[in-house]
Amino acid sequence: MSDREFKRVASLADIPRGQTYCITAGDVEILLCHAAEGVFAVANLCTHAAARMSEGKLRGCRILCPLHGAAFDVRSGAVLSRPAREALRSYPVKVEGDDIYIALAE
């Protein structure tokens, strides 16, 4: 992780636990998810039909798509239920004090 470039994207105060917060980096929407296990970042568009996950709901570590009900694990982006088949892209996150950083490049 150390050789990745982390960029400050939000303040922890913006995202109460159990909530999500959508940011834009260039033309990419990224969803920050504050679960009990920590803050995680995944692509905001569902891999099934490109609905915005920010209009869905975070339940535990699952993000639920509002359109067809696909579920993903926010910790890894992994698909938990159909109709999605591909994982959401997941971004490394660092939290330092009140600052949330994510690494955009591979």
Added chain:
Amino acid sequence: MSATNNPTPGEARAPGPSVADTLRRDSREVPAPLLEQHYAFLGDEDLPVERYISREFFQREIERLWPNAWQWACREEHLPETGDSYVYDIGPYSVLIARMDDGGVKAFLNVCTHRGTRLIDAQGCAYTPSITCPFHGWSWNLDGSVRNIPGQWDFPHTVGDSHNLAAVRCEVWGGFIFINLNPEAAPLADYLGVMPAHFAQFPLERRRIRAHVQKTLPANWKIAQEAFMEAYHNFETHDSPHGANAQYDVFSKYVSRFIHTIGSYSPTALADYPGDKWRSPPMSEQEMLADLSIEGRSLAAGETARQVAAQAIREQLQAQLGVDIDRCSDSQVLDSIEYHLFPNMFFFPGILIPMVYRFRPNGDDVDSSIFDVLVLEPLPDGAAHPEPPEPTRLGVEQSYTEAPELGWLAPVYDEDTGNLDLQTRGLKTSRKGLSLGNYQEVRIRRVHQTLDEFMDQGKPFR
């Protein structure tokens, strides 16, 4: 056995003090329902093995039992806000339960009214503010009414509510959302019988889900649940003296109960159990107190382990949870008080033993079931329900000790479920039916007799 030892079938009881005798020594007023006794002899014929292992019997349950039985699908707190929903699967059937704008809940078959696609695939919590079929994009409002049909011009025959989601009967009791797939089913209250009155002092809606563990078991759902319907197995399976003199009640076709006292047992009830353990000599009150994990407290003359343990637990819960249970009887605090609701649900009104169970077939596998354990902790007065935990899912080979949230219960469940595979395999090499104790296993017989009514009279799903 001589006939003199077996007078009228069902009249014999374990020797020594009964549960009622123990309850009479309670330090508080015991709620009237716990003092009731409702036993009736229901027969002593063997149960045919086929009820547990035959695919034909299982298939008939799918057609006649599950589409007609009330069953809890989830808790109210699983869907706290408008648009929250929950998917509950039973056998091949899937039900979607949704929280409406007005705070009520409705349930629907989880299936598209166009060409029958399952709408939400995952079981458990979902979010469906505008549920949309992944096949052609038909969508519905939360109340099940059609929201949009793409290319409506081609469907002039969808008129009025013809293509609304199919409603499923849905009622709430004790914070549990129950469903029934039969639109003409009798109301849930008919089914619950005495339960609302018996749970009035400690309403289950004022409890939170402290733990939820869902395990796959290698046995038919009835084999699995019947391992929990009597305390007769406690001596051999759990190496425990408690349970040999438990009380068994059958209140109706749908509701039965056992009360199995903790911290008190009858040594004479163990007279013909193997060995002298707990009988000669019996456990002292002081040893029983240690058995209840109360260490370093010497009993004064006249004090009993039950009274002292119950008081310690009252004080501990008051400090830990901010819940006032001072008026709760020793029995409510300590004992295993287990109500069974036909066909597959168990509810405990107790404090130390506060679980809810549900046993379901695992898909279409005769020999596999899903066992949900909920530990329901009292919620302080006025407190809102916190978000319920995601279930911890355990496979057949996993131990309950991998779910640390179960605490002391975990090794007990390992013991209970350790026999299931042996019984399943044993039944397949048995020519003889299953024999039941007239008293201690009467609840099992009651379930089978009610099951027969559903198998004969239940309305087929289609």
